Amino acid sequence: MEDHLGCVITGTIGVDAHVIGTKVISRALREAGFKVVELGAQTPAEEFIMAAQETAADAMMISSLYGMAELDLEGFRDKCTEAGLEDIVLYVGGILGVARRNFAEDEAKFKQMGFDRVYPPETDIRQGIKDLKADLAQKRAERP
Amino acid sequence: MRSTRLFVDFGSTFTKLVAFDLEAEELLARVQVPSTVGQDITIGLEEAFSLLSETVPIGEAERHQTVACSSAAGGLRIVCVGLVPEYTTEAGRRAALGAGAKVVGSYSFELSETELREIEEIAPDIILLTGGTDGGNRKVIIHNAAMLARCPGVGNVIVAGNKSARDDVDALFAGSGKNVIYTGNVMPEIGVLEVEAANHKIRELFIARITEAKGIGRARGMIADVIMPTPAAVLEAAKLLADGTAREPGIGELLLVDVGGATTDVYSVAKGAPTAGTVRFLGLPEPYAKRTVEGDLGLFHNLGTLKEIAEQEDVPDGFDEVVEAMCRENSVPTGEEQTECHLLLSKVAVRSAVNRHVGTLKTMVTPNGEVVVQRGKDLTAVPWVVGAGGPVSFSADPAQVLEGALFEEELPMLLKPKAPRMLLDEHYILFALGLLAQSEPAKALRLMRKYVAPLPGPERWGSRPSEKPIGIGGRTA
Numbered sequence: 359m360e361d362h363l364g365c366v367i368t369g370t371i372g373v374d375a376h377v378i379g380t381k382v383i384s385r386a387l388r389e390a391g392f393k394v395v396e397l398g399a400q401t402p403a404e405e406f407i408m409a410a411q412e413t414a415a416d417a418m419m420i421s422s423l424y425g426m427a428e429l430d431l432e433g434f435r436d437k438c439t440e441a442g443l444e445d446i447v448l449y450v451g452g453i454l455g456v457a458r459r460n461f462a463e464d465e466a467k468f469k470q471m472g473f474d475r476v477y478p479p480e481t482d483i484r485q486g487i488k489d490l491k492a493d494l495a496q497k498r499a500e501r502p
Numbered sequence: 503m504r505s506t507r508l509f510v511d512f513g514s515t516f517t518k519l520v521a522f523d524l525e526a527e528e529l530l531a532r533v534q535v536p537s538t539v540g541q542d543i544t545i546g547l548e549e550a551f552s553l554l555s556e557t558v559p560i561g562e563a564e565r566h567q568t569v570a571c572s573s574a575a576g577g578l579r580i581v582c583v584g585l586v587p588e589y590t591t592e593a594g595r596r597a598a599l600g601a602g603a604k605v606v607g608s609y610s611f612e613l614s615e616t617e618l619r620e621i622e623e624i625a626p627d628i629i630l631l632t633g634g635t636d637g638g639n640r641k642v643i644i645h646n647a648a649m650l651a652r653c654p655g656v657g658n659v660i661v662a663g664n665k666s667a668r669d670d671v672d673a674l675f676a677g678s679g680k681n682v683i684y685t686g687n688v689m690p691e692i693g694v695l696e697v698e699a700a701n702h703k704i705r706e707l708f709i710a711r712i713t714e715a716k717g718i719g720r721a722r723g724m725i726a727d728v729i730m731p732t733p734a735a736v737l738e739a740a741k742l743l744a745d746g747t748a749r750e751p752g753i754g755e756l757l758l759v760d761v762g763g764a765t766t767d768v769y770s771v772a773k774g775a776p777t778a779g780t781v782r783f784l785g786l787p788e789p790y791a792k793r794t795v796e797g798d799l800g801l802f803h804n805l806g807t808l809k810e811i812a813e814q815e816d817v818p819d820g821f822d823e824v825v826e827a828m829c830r831e832n833s834v835p836t837g838e839e840q841t842e843c844h845l846l847l848s849k850v851a852v853r854s855a856v857n858r859h860v861g862t863l864k865t866m867v868t869p870n871g872e873v874v875v876q877r878g879k880d881l882t883a884v885p886w887v888v889g890a891g892g893p894v895s896f897s898a899d900p901a902q903v904l905e906g907a908l909f910e911e912e913l914p915m916l917l918k919p920k921a922p923r924m925l926l927d928e929h930y931i932l933f934a935l936g937l938l939a940q941s942e943p944a945k946a947l948r949l950m951r952k953y954v955a956p957l958p959g960p961e962r963w964g965s966r967p968s969e970k971p972i973g974i975g976g977r978t979a
Contacts, residue, residue: 365638373873393637395692400782400873408586409692413638460912 362393363431364494367409369397372430376423379452383419386483392490403434416494417447419486423479425456428467435472447493449486451477478483504789506530506560509934510547510570510725511732513537514577519550520660520934521558530558532929539574543721545969547831568725569937573732575716578708583606583650585633585642590663592633592786593688597662597697599793602702602734603628612645620812621657622655627712628704631671634664647671651678658707660690662700669799672850681799683707695787705730729940732933733793736890737769738759739936741791743888744952747832747943753951755884757859757919759852759907760932761891766851767795768859774879774917778863785877794859799851801844805829808847811854841898842957848893861917877918882909884919886953890927897969900926901957924957 368384370376377399395409406418411497422430427450438446450473454477465476475489505524510517515539521530533553537548551565580598583592587610598605607624609617621629629650633643643663649658651674659682661671665717668684673681686699713719713728721728730738736758746752755772773793776783798807809825824843828835835844861878889895889904897903901924909920931953 375873397692398874402784405784408589411586411639412589412633412689412692413635414640415638 363391365384365393365395365413366396366414366490367397367406367415367418368421369406370399370421370423371401371403371406372422372424372426373400374422374424374426374430375399376421376452379423379479379500380419381420383421383483386421386487387490390487390500392487400432403430403437406434407437407443407454410438412441415443415446416450416497417490419449419490421450422450422454425453427452427454428471431468431473433458433470438472447465447497448473448489449475449477449489451481451486453479504566506558507938508554508560508564508568508725509937510550510568510721511673511735511933512539512547512570512574512721512728513732514575515574517543517546517550518573518930518933519554520931521554521560522938522949523804523935524942524945526848527945527952529929529931529953531632532593532931533593537574543574543718543978544724545694547721547724550709551621565977566726567617569940570719570721570725570728571675571730571732571933571937572713572716572728574718574859575930576604577733578603578628578631578703578704578731579624580604580628580710581621581624582630582662583609583613584619584631584633585610585639585644589692589786590632590634590689593697594630594662594697594700596695596789596792597688597700598630598704599795600697600789600791601701601708602735602737602793603704604795604797607825609660613649615934617651618649621650622653625655627715628658629658630700630704631661632658632663632688634667634687634703634906635692636665636687638664638666640664640667640670641861642797643667644670644674647674651675651680656680657709660685660700660707662686662703664691681711689786693787697789705734707967711815715938722813729937733760733767733795735933735936736767737791737793738935738939739946740769740771740931742936742939742943742947744886748949750944753886755881756886756925757881757884757890757892757922758888758932759894759902759904761801761848761851761855761889761893763798763892764800764804765795766799766801766855766891767793768855769793770859770881770884772879774861774878774883775882775883776876778876778880781863781874781876783877784875787863788879792859794855796851796855796858799855801848801851808850812846812850815829817846821846836959844852844893845897845899845902848897848903851893851906852889856907856918857913857916862958863915863917865930870914878917880917882917882920885922886925887922888925888927889957890930890932892930894929904957909934922946925954927953928955928956929953955963 461478468476516534518534535549556635580603591610758769760767909918
């Protein structure tokens with residue numbers, strides 16, 4: 359039995375160098391009792407996937423603040439499935455496009471891409487953690 | 503009676519014997535005889551002792567104190583089985599290479615029956631089983647343990663993966679008749695490489711069982727011990743030369759190229775930290791003391807491959823015919839044409855091997871400006887390049903051969919040394935110095951400073967060499 363609530367991969371996707379968001383998230387997750395694999399800024403999609411494979415991670419919380427998330431995360435859920443990570447919980451958050459955003463549109467788009475939850479800028483991380491606990495509990499309940 | 507100490511390298515083709523005077527800190531002699539590992543390794547060893555005693559007086563005491571390394575009977579052959587190729591399989595490979603082994607197979611994810619049969623055919627000396635960070639993926643390493651437990655071609659298994667899977671793995675190997683050894687995870691967390699524990703177990707296993715299995719253990723009747731694979735001895739020498747001892751400094755970070763008949767090995771003892779400003783690292787971190795080995799760049803076995811690589815650039819007229827002649831004659835190059843050819847091919851071997859060893863830089867243009875991504879070690883600031891191996895040490899122009907290791911303006915993404923000074927293992931005795939380092943590191947270091955001689959630098963480019971570098975003291979047979 360593991361002594362933590364779950365293993366979460368965090369990082370900023372693509373060539374985005376922003377790191378504050380992902381650092382705040384990582385610290386909050388640790389304090390809440392999760393094991394965090396912190397990949398940091400400028401992390402290619404493949405690194406997220408490989409890290410999740412080796413650690414058998416339960417979730418990924420991917421940050422993006424430079425507006426290129428849709429491009430960077432194209433096919434990401436499929437890549438997870440290919441890699442044997444069909445069940446992994448995927449969250450994305452940040453500034454998910456350039457120009458003024460309609461969050462509802464962004465949310466719909468990324469959910470269609472396979473993300474379980476989508477968060478706008480200035481989300482309170484505690485909400486994210488609450489959601490994560492609930493989603494993981496549900497996944498465990500659903501497991502045969 | 504001088505304090506004479508002897509060291510042996512049971513090589514694949516030759517058994518080599520080196521004698522030092524430890525009091526005077528001098529090289530006394532180096533001899534070699536054809537290896538007799540096929541019939542009985544001690545025959546060649548006895549011959550080598552006889553040959554040596556023609557010039558250096560040795561008695562029973564010296565013979566019994568002799569310590570050896572070996573790459574005979576195929577060397578130490580390891581198959582690596584891990585999870586993600588770029589992560590735990592690669593970590594396993596690094597552990598194996600750092601221990602002086604040859605990686606004769608590499609597998610990732612869950613093994614299939616076909617792959618299991620392949621492994622059976624390969625019949626490695628050791629399987630290095632890795633996979634999963636500690637507390638991470640258990641499924642794959644457990645699956646692979648179950649497969650390997652019933653593979654007849656497998657005798658020794660070192661398990662260096664997810665510690666949380668240990669009990670399950672243990673249960674699967676129980677009753678399989680295999681010798682299973684457990685050690686620390688080579689990749690306990692993402693991005694953390696820890697190979698020392700696995701290195702240690704590999705070496706122990708080599709001494710305890712593998713040397714016996716290859717008939718090399720028979721030499722233990724005559725000498726003290728066979729303590730490591732030959733490339734491990736060379737790596738030990740490189741580490742000592744770079745780092746020194748607690749009391750005496752080494753020369754600093756270095757890149758060592760050892761060109762052989764069957765392989766070209768590259769060793770870097772360097773942190774490889776970026777020199778190009780802000781850089782993003784990707785990939786598994788590399789060991790401070792890193793070894794790579796290229797099995798297609800031997801100056802004896804792979805003349806064809808080297809010729810093809812050479813012909814991609816400019817080659818002298820008649821190159822083709824000269825190389826064909828060398829392949830047919832199968833011996834040391836004779837005459838000016840063959841010598842020049844051999845030099846060129848040796849330089850090609852050095853260049854290709856170093857290109858594969860060093861880290862790389864890639865620049866990407868992004869909305870945030872340029873991002874520089876580094877994989878592997880940045881060796882551009884490494885101050886020393888050391889050459890070793892017959893084709894370098896005994897060549898007509900070692901400096902020219904070693905130029906292959908230098909940074910090239912046209913290929914700035916390959917992080918090769920930019921302005922190093924060059925050294926040469928003139929007498930081809932690094933293995934012996936690495937072995938001596940295990941018991942007398944201070945003396946080994948001083949001997950290295952004496953016999954690993956400076957070479958003139960790049961200012962000699964383009965000029966014909968007038969004389970070979972001269973050895974200091976000692977006789978060589």
